[in-house]
Amino acid sequence: MxxxxxxxxxxxxxxxxxxxxxxxxxxxxxxxxxxxxxxxxxxxxxxxxxxxxxxxxxxxxxxxxxxxxxxxxxxxxxxxxxxxxxxxxxxxxxxxxxxxxxxxxxxxxxxxxxxxxxxxxxxxxxxxxxxxxxxxxxxxxxxxxxxxxxxxxxxxxxPEIHVPVLASWRDSPSWDDLDLARNSLWRIFVTKVRNSGCAEGLFTATFPHQKSHIQFTEEMARIESAGLLVR
Structure with missing residues (x-):
């Protein structure tokens, strides 16, 4: 063979x-x-x-x-x-x-x-x-x-390319105060983790050429400031 x-x-x-x-x-x-x-x-x-x-x-x-x-x-x-x-x-x-x-x-x-x-x-x-x-x-x-x-x-x-996401973020008191857009990729990531039955997951961050990149990075800064995201 x-x-x-x-x-x-x-x-x-x-x-x-x-x-x-x-x-x-x-x-x-x-x-x-x-x-x-x-x-x-x-x-x-x-x-x-x-x-x-x-x-x-x-x-x-x-x-x-x-x-x-x-x-x-x-x-x-x-x-x-x-x-x-x-x-x-x-x-x-x-x-x-x-x-x-x-x-x-x-x-x-x-x-x-x-x-x-x-x-x-x-x-x-x-x-x-x-x-x-x-x-x-x-x-x-x-x-x-x-x-x-x-x-x-x-x-x-x-950590420059990938981001860890926890299902527990959505239960945090600070989650609703982040003012994330309805179409936020961060919301989508958390939903995917929770729907999978997992506690955590890893995702690719956006790249500068992507339309959602500015919104993604601005929201990431807020999530980090809230102490949720640790890269």
């Missing part, structure tokens, strides 16, 4: 037996899809370890699905037509995602209720409990990235 076949074999519904990709490096490759899992950790699972994907692209799906164990993997400058979708119902350790504004944005979210078995959720929770660093996105400048379902303490980010 060559590298591309091995990679393709990682995709699709859980199968009996372990599926793995270890110690592989890909440079400037174009993949029909870049899909890891879903996996069933109780029948072998999907393991990806010590791999690099540099300046690669995919014409379709780019995702890490539930039940996947991924460790020490680099995604550098990977491009796709949509976001890099990551399920937090996985075990992620020392994953580095980096690149400029034209690379795939990162969307990590918990699965919807009923989409993943309780056994897989507990497997993920137990595995992640021992992880110090899950994802390093400190060099990722892709617009509209977000991470939900992984504690902020297990993430490394760039």
């Amino acid at each position: 060559d590298d591309i076949e091995r990679l393709c074999n990682l995709a699709g519904p859980p199968q009996n037996g372990r599926r793995s990709l270890i110690g592989r490096k890909y440079f400037n490759e174009n993949f029909e899809r870049l899909l890891f899992g879903p996996g069933d950790p109780f029948s072998g699972g999907v393991e990806i370890r010590d791999c690099e994907f540099i300046a690669c692209s995919t014409d379709s799906t780019f995702s890490i699905s539930q039940g996947v164990h991924m460790q020490s993997v680099l995604f550098d400058g990977v491009r796709s037509p949509d976001a890099m979708m990551v399920s937090s119902a996985s075990v992620l350790e020392n994953i580095v995602v980096r690149g400029g504004k034209k690379v795939a944005r990162l969307w990590c979210k918990p699965p919807s209720e009923g989409d993943v078995s309780e056994a897989v959720l507990q497997w993920s929770k137990a595995g992640m409990a021992h992880v110090e660093l899950a994802i390093d996105l400190s060099e990722l400048a892709a617009e509209d990235s977000l991470i939900l379902g992984i504690p902020l303490s297990k993430l490394r980010w760039n």
Whole structure:
């Protein structure tokens, strides 16, 4: 089995037996899809370890699905037509995602209720409990990235690019005094965190070329002054 076949074999519904990709490096490759899992950790699972994907692209799906164990993997400058979708119902350790504004944005979210078995959720929770660093996105400048379902303490980010948001902000006595616009991205961020059932999340700040940038930075200053946002 060559590298591309091995990679393709990682995709699709859980199968009996372990599926793995270890110690592989890909440079400037174009993949029909870049899909890891879903996996069933109780029948072998999907393991990806010590791999690099540099300046690669995919014409379709780019995702890490539930039940996947991924460790020490680099995604550098990977491009796709949509976001890099990551399920937090996985075990992620020392994953580095980096690149400029034209690379795939990162969307990590918990699965919807009923989409993943309780056994897989507990497997993920137990595995992640021992992880110090899950994802390093400190060099990722892709617009509209977000991470939900992984504690902020297990993430490394760039405070000039990314902002932590807590669900509890909306319960703070000072929240209603901030005079945030109805269409405020900060309101949207807090709503996304609360709707996900998470206590906290990480989002990409706006960039100077975006229309909402001035409003975003002005409101951020008020949130910081209120003692809610600590970067």
